[in-house]
Amino acid sequence: EIVMTQSPATLSVSPGERATLSCRASQSVSSNLAWYQQKPGQAPRLLIYGASTRATGIPARFSGSGSGTEFTLTISSLQSEDFAVYYCQQYNNWPPPYTFGQGTKLEIK
Amino acid sequence: QVQLVESGGGLVKPGGSLRLSCAASGFTFSDYYMSWIRQAPGKGLEWVSYISSSGSTIYYADSVKGRFTISRDNAKNSLYLQMNSLRAEDTAVYYCARSTTYGDYLVYWGQGTLVTVSS
Numbered sequence: 001e002i003v004m005t006q007s008p009a010t011l012s013v014s015p016g017e018r019a020t021l022s023c024r025a026s027q028s029v030s031s032n033l034a035w036y037q038q039k040p041g042q043a044p045r046l047l048i049y050g051a052s053t054r055a056t057g058i059p060a061r062f063s064g065s066g067s068g069t070e071f072t073l074t075i076s077s078l079q080s081e082d083f084a085v086y087y088c089q090q091y092n093n094w095p096p097p098y099t100f101g102q103g104t105k106l107e108i109k
Numbered sequence: 110q111v112q113l114v115e116s117g118g119g120l121v122k123p124g125g126s127l128r129l130s131c132a133a134s135g136f137t138f139s140d141y142y143m144s145w146i147r148q149a150p151g152k153g154l155e156w157v158s159y160i161s162s163s164g165s166t167i168y169y170a171d172s173v174k175g176r177f178t179i180s181r182d183n184a185k186n187s188l189y190l191q192m193n194s195l196r197a198e199d200t201a202v203y204y205c206a207r208s209t210t211y212g213d214y215l216v217y218w219g220q221g222t223l224v225t226v227s228s
Binding site for chain 2: 032034036038042043044045046049055087089091095096097098099100101102103
């Protein structure tokens with residue numbers, strides 16, 4: 001099973017600043033990586049797939065990069081609604097499970 | 110628009126059973142892979158089970174293998190999760206989610222249903 005490790009566990013950033021979240025895979029997942037955002041009491045929402053493609057309706061301030069084992073989610077200028085928990089998920093290995101990272105909580109500084 | 114509505118959660122004693130349902134609408138259900146994902150209170154996401162569009166391919170997380178059964182009824186646009194021999198560690202919000210037609214990332218999620226296993 002591929003293990004996904006996210007860092008940091010908690011990130012404190014001021015509104016308007018840039019946030020950079022990391023995700024590392026225990027073995028290569030090519031570009032088969034997705035990012036999800038989850039706000040308290042809500043279901044997760046797909047942000048990024050294919051490591052760098054924004055899902056429908058996702059603002060351009062969200063960007064993803066990386067391939068292989070190292071991935072980054074960048075939020076260029078944080079808005080109040082961006083403070084949430086972010087999860088990465090690999091979907092490279094077949095058969096499933098398509099494992100998730102443990103999450104990064106993005107909080108207001 | 111795509112809607113996924115879970116139901117069937119509740120309080121159950123250890124060793125008991127529960128059947129979750131997910132009613133899908135707004136898309137051609139029979140074209141898509143579906144999954145169940147759970148989230149224990151205050152914890153992260155755990156993929157639980159996965160079923161192909163036809164129902165012919167099924168996978169489970171090791172933590173539920175032999176106890177949970179995923180199924181679907183394409184005529185009723187519904188996904189199910191039969192949960193037997195429930196344990197305290199199965200306590201979680203259970204989400205159903207739709208993948209792409211290739212069964213990869215999770216494009217749409219339901220709002221979840223809470224399962225509590227406690228005596």
